[in-house]
Amino acid sequence: MANYKNYKVWEKSHQLVLDIYAITKEFPSSELYNLVSQMNRASVSIPTNIAEGCGRETEKELVRFLYIASGSAHELDYLILLASELGFIEPNKANSIISEIDEIKKMLAGLIKTIRTSLKT
Structure with missing residues (x-):
């Protein structure tokens, strides 16, 4: 399969x-666990999950792991929002990280679409 790097x-x-x-x-020690x-x-x-998917034998399996990666990105998006609202992350920093996550989510969606399209042909 492909090299994830x-x-x-x-x-x-x-x-x-x-x-x-x-x-x-920088979070409080009470939030460590x-x-x-x-x-x-x-x-x-x-x-x-991107790396693991690249190590699988088929593109169909790669797509499955890309979906898992996307799910984790969505989870992290919420966790950043929560941490910001709890006052653990400054709003500007939280918005910057959320923008990074949004870009990753879009890139994953595009890669999934590209691979799925190639599987149909």
Whole structure:
């Protein structure tokens, strides 16, 4: 299958993980096993599922893992909103991260559509 490192969406989602870890490092210690853990796991799930899908034997399996990555991106989107409303992330930073997530979601949707179209021909 394909090398996940060749996908721009993987690069962007990997950078998002680094950004999320930097942000959650500043959260209160009382959130370590709650919101911090959930946000870190959701962010890591995005590039991990892209990588795992690329390691599968068929494009159909790749698409399945891209959908899982997309689900994790949607989950993280909500978690950023929640963290912002709880006062753990400044609104400007939250909006910036949400914009990154939105771009990743669009890129995943486009990649899924491209692969699914190629499967039909």
